[in-house]
Amino acid sequence: MTVREILLMGDPRLLRCAQPVAAFDTDELHLLVSDMLDTMLALDGAGLAAPQIGVDLQLVIFGTDARNPRYPAAPPVPKTVLLNPVITPLAPEDESNTPVEVEDWEGCLSVPGLRAVVPRFERIRYTGFDQYGDPIDRTVEGFHARVVQHECDHLLGKLYPMRVRDFSRFGFTSVLFPELRSATRD
Numbered sequence: 001m002t003v004r005e006i007l008l009m010g011d012p013r014l015l016r017c018a019q020p021v022a023a024f025d026t027d028e029l030h031l032l033v034s035d036m037l038d039t040m041l042a043l044d045g046a047g048l049a050a051p052q053i054g055v056d057l058q059l060v061i062f063g064t065d066a067r068n069p070r071y072p073a074a075p076p077v078p079k080t081v082l083l084n085p086v087i088t089p090l091a092p093e094d095e096s097n098t099p100v101e102v103e104d105w106e107g108c109l110s111v112p113g114l115r116a117v118v119p120r121f122e123r124i125r126y127t128g129f130d131q132y133g134d135p136i137d138r139t140v141e142g143f144h145a146r147v148v149q150h151e152c153d154h155l156l157g158k159l160y161p162m163r164v165r166d167f168s169r170f171g172f173t174s175v176l177f178p179e180l181r182s183a184t185r186d
């Protein structure tokens, strides 16, 4: 079990565009994924991107269950390892026009102690590969779509504060959500 140190906002390594993973199913890659899963679990994260531990690769992991104290109201998202992801915004299922954005609260392990309302596409398709090189192709919506967009933003050097439009809804978790105070370090 190896919990890696999380880089914090201000570190220039969080601003890089990450490199594609070139070799799948290697010992090095499996070790990295294992460390990332240990780190996400230890910090109660909903997701983690390789750049957050200083690794310049297009690799994200995410997943939540009903017991996540940082996101107690969130619906479960399957635990996923996603490499070289591509996101396509989709229109809502019941309409045939353009993708729709929705707003909801987000936090980030690289921005501890804060939460903000961030606009994200309501519905997306995402493709990529798992650590064995097997393809992933999913169409998702809601919180699952939000988590994927947040994590993949890390691969573009984007942290969620860069997406905030209304700074009146950006603040300290302990003030905004005092009920979370005992359950989380941020």
Ligand code: NI
Binding pocket: 107, 108, 109, 110, 150, 151, 154
């Ligand atoms: Ni994040």
